[in-house]
Structures are given as C-alpha cells and as structure tokens.
Amino acid sequence: MNGMTDSKTTIDRFEDEASFGEYVSLLKPRVMSLVIFTAAVGLLVAPVPLDPVLAFASILFIALGAGASGALNMWWDADIDCHMRRTARRPIPSGRIAPETARDLGIALSLISVGMLALAANHLAAGLLAFTIFFYVVVYTIWLKRWTPQNIVIGGASGALPPMIGWAAATGQISVESVLMFLLIFMWTPPHFWALSLFMNDDYSRAGVPMLTVTHGRRTTRRHIFAYTLVLVLVSLALAFTSIGGPVYLAAAVALDVLFVAGAWKLLGRSEAAAEADGYAAEKRFFRLSLLYLFLHFVALLVEKGLKLAGLEIGEWPVLLSGAF
Amino acid sequence: MPISNEHEVLKRRFRRNLALGGVLLLFVVLVFFMTMAKIRQGSLMEAFDHTYRASLGPLDGSRSSTENDSRMKGEGEGPAAETGR
Numbered sequence: 587m588n589g590m591t592d593s594k595t596t597i598d599r600f601e602d603e604a605s606f607g608e609y610v611s612l613l614k615p616r617v618m619s620l621v622i623f624t625a626a627v628g629l630l631v632a633p634v635p636l637d638p639v640l641a642f643a644s645i646l647f648i649a650l651g652a653g654a655s656g657a658l659n660m661w662w663d664a665d666i667d668c669h670m671r672r673t674a675r676r677p678i679p680s681g682r683i684a685p686e687t688a689r690d691l692g693i694a695l696s697l698i699s700v701g702m703l704a705l706a707a708n709h710l711a712a713g714l715l716a717f718t719i720f721f722y723v724v725v726y727t728i729w730l731k732r733w734t735p736q737n738i739v740i741g742g743a744s745g746a747l748p749p750m751i752g753w754a755a756a757t758g759q760i761s762v763e764s765v766l767m768f769l770l771i772f773m774w775t776p777p778h779f780w781a782l783s784l785f786m787n788d789d790y791s792r793a794g795v796p797m798l799t800v801t802h803g804r805r806t807t808r809r810h811i812f813a814y815t816l817v818l819v820l821v822s823l824a825l826a827f828t829s830i831g832g833p834v835y836l837a838a839a840v841a842l843d844v845l846f847v848a849g850a851w852k853l854l855g856r857s858e859a860a861a862e863a864d865g866y867a868a869e870k871r872f873f874r875l876s877l878l879y880l881f882l883h884f885v886a887l888l889v890e891k892g893l894k895l896a897g898l899e900i901g902e903w904p905v906l907l908s909g910a911f
Numbered sequence: 912m913p914i915s916n917e918h919e920v921l922k923r924r925f926r927r928n929l930a931l932g933g934v935l936l937l938f939v940v941l942v943f944f945m946t947m948a949k950i951r952q953g954s955l956m957e958a959f960d961h962t963y964r965a966s967l968g969p970l971d972g973s974r975s976s977t978e979n980d981s982r983m984k985g986e987g988e989g990p991a992a993e994t995g996r
Contacts, residue, residue, distance in 0.1 A: 605923055606930040639948040643941055706945055 628752025
C-alpha cells in the first residue's frame with residue numbers, strides 16, 4: 587500500500603513533463619519561419635548557385651541557430667515572460683521546462699548549428715551565424731533589452747542578418763546586395779515592434795521592459811515610427827538598383843512604400859483618445875501591414891531571380907550599387 | 912494510480928523519445944547526403960596520414976611532372992627529404 591502511495595507521488599511529479607512539441611516551441615518556430623524565408627531568399631538570389639543538398643542544409647542550420655538563440659532568450663527572460671500575457675504560456679514560465687534545460691539546449695544547438703554550417707557552406711557564413719547568436723543573446727537579450735528604449739533598434743541587427751548569412755553561404759562574400767537586404771530588415775524592425783508596443787504597452791510596463799512607449803510615451807513612439815519608415819523607404823528603393831533588383835521589384839517596392847508611409851502618417855496624426863476609442867485598430871492594421879511589407883519585398887526579389895533564370899529580363903536594368911567587400 | 916505501461920506520462924515520454932530518435936536519424940541522413948554533395952563537388956576528403964602530401968605543396972606549373980612525382984615520393988625537396996627519411 588505504502589509502495590502504491592510512493593508510486594503515485596513519483597508519477598505525479600512527471601505529470602507536467604514537457605512533450606516534444608513544447609521543446610520545439612522553445613525554439614520560437616514563428617521567428618524561425620521568418621529566418622528560414624529571408625535566409626532562403628538571400629541564398630537563392632545570390633549569383634552563385636549552391637548544391638541543392640548543401641543549400642537545404644545551410645538554411646536548416648541557419649534556422650537551427652535562430653532557434654537556439656530563441657531558447658537562450660527564453661531562458662534569460664523567464665522572469666519577465668511570466669508577467670506578459672503574450673509570453674506567459676511559454677514552456678519555462680508555465681513550468682513545463684526547467685530554465686537550465688532551455689539554457690543547455692540553446693548552447694548545444696548553437697554549437698551544432700555553427701559547426702554544421704561551416705561544413706555545409708563556409709566559415710564566413712558560420713562566423714556570421716555565431717555573431718548573430720551572440721548578438722541576439724548577449725547584446726540584445728542580456729544587455730540592451732532591459733536597459734535602453736533603443737533595445738529593438740540595435741538588437742534588430744540579429745534578426746536582419748539571416749539573408750546576409752544565406753548570401754554568404756552561396757558566395758562566400760559580403761556584398762552591397764546582402765548589406766542592403768540586412769538594412770531592409772534592420773530599418774523595418776523598429777516600426778514593426780513599436781507598432782506592436784503601441785497596443786501592447788501594458789504588457790511591457792508590467793514586465794519593466796523599457797520600450798519606447800514605456801519610457802517616452804506613445805506620441806514620441808508615433809514620431810519615431812514615421813521617421814524610421816522614411817529611412818526604410820530609401821533602403822527599399824536602393825535595393826531595386828542592385829544586381830538582384832529590377833523593374834518588378836521596383837514596382838512592388840514603390841507600391842508597398844506608399845502604403846507603409848501612408849500607414850505611418852495615419853499613426854502619426856492619431857490622438858491617444860481616438861486610438862483607445864477604436865481599440866488601436868489602425869495600429870494593429872499597421873502591424874499586420876508591416877509583416878506583409880517585408881514578406882512581399884523578399885517575394886519580389888525571388889520573382890526577379892526567377893525572371894532572370896527564365897531569360898525574361900525586361901531590357902537593360904541600371905545596376906547602380908554593386909560589388910563585394 | 913499504480914504505474915503501468917498505459918500511463919499517460921509514459922506514453923508521452925515514449926512519443927518524445929520516438930520523435931527525438933527520428934530527428935537524430937534525419938540528422939545522420941542529412942550528413943550522409945552532405946558528404947555525397949561535397950564529394951560530387953570535388954572537395955578534398957583527406958586527413959593527416961603522417962606522410963608528405965602533394966596537395967599541400969604549391970601548384971608549380973614550371974616543374975616537370977617527373978619532378979612533381981619525385982616530390983610526392985619524397986625523393987626531392989620537402990619535409991621527408993629534409994629529414995632524410
């Protein structure tokens with residue numbers, strides 16, 4: 587009888603044991619999907635073709651590296667994740683995975699992904715992946731996130747590197763084209779996250795994360811969104827006049843830029859009373875538009891590559907920005 | 912409830928181990944195909960074997976093939992010749 591009681595106690599301890607899917611969720615699959623897409627575009631639009639198996643492996647290990655940094659981010663941020671509605675159900679704050687397990691998994695996957703990318707592609711790509719993981723975990727998560735409202739501006743660099751890694755995997759170089767792809771995501775990140783923080787401000791306040799909306803208020807954030815959007819437009823248009831750009835990309839970029847600037851202008855003119863009255867509808871629309879904006883820019887780059895491969899280039903396109911560093 | 916093979920915890924643990932096993936198997940298959948791709952590309956698949964390797968020397972078009980052959984055999988210059996082996 588006593589043995590049965592002990593058995594019950596023992597088995598109860600494992601009732602909350604995490605499933606395989608919860609370990610996968612530790613790697614932030616939604617962020618990984620963005621990384622996979624942008625890295626794949628960076629690799630596919632590069633002028634040097636890569637063996638399909640090595641290309642697949644390279645993208646897989648770039649995604650694994652991103653997942654590893656996601657696990658390390660969750661390990662470090664477990665104490666604030668439990669205060670935010672958006673993150674409270676993550677495996678660590680909900681108690682299904684121990685923080686140390688997430689840390690060890692993150693470190694192991696970081697080492698595996700960097701090492702395997704060096705074997706699948708080259709040392710430059712592996713070095714850039716290692717830098718991305720370091721930047722996201724140490725510079726953004728540990729240092730900047732809880733210290734400065736510029737956290738996502740500087741920390742955004744880690745999210746912007748995947749297309750550059752993809753390009754480096756194929757060419758072994760860093761070029762103007764890959765730097766502009768990096769800048770496109772880098773300049774897109776602040777308007778995207780600040781739009782989110784406009785309607786999720788309470789979450790960040792509760793967790794004590796110094797987002798711009800928390801430290802400087804929503805009015806300043808709206809001005810910042812508009813200013814960064816204008817710089818983003820310049821980068822978006824510059825990419826059209828590189829070897830990976832073209833008329834299709836330019837048409838898509840102009841259309842998306844007009845929509846994005848109009849959205850940012852609308853946010854700039856909105857009063858807080860109006861925003862609260864309609865439940866931040868315009869801010870939520872702008873946030874969704876930002877996702878579409880980035881996705882369609884990269885799709886347009888893929889279309890340009892497809893047209894070139896099919897020999898359907900439209901006349902002589904002026905390549906004003908080009909060259910490797 | 913006594914522990915039995917039907918317990919939900921054990922079932923979940925089995926599914927997790929099965930998934931992990933699948934991931935490891937896929938990793939092995941991926942490394943195999945990566946190796947095949949590297950060989951197809953003509954990558955050198957050499958390891959250190961304690962002898963002089965011609966592939967580590969400079970590519971010298973001015974030398975005759977006989978000279979290069981003798982270097983490979985350690986008869987001319989190179990570490991093997993210098994040490995008198």
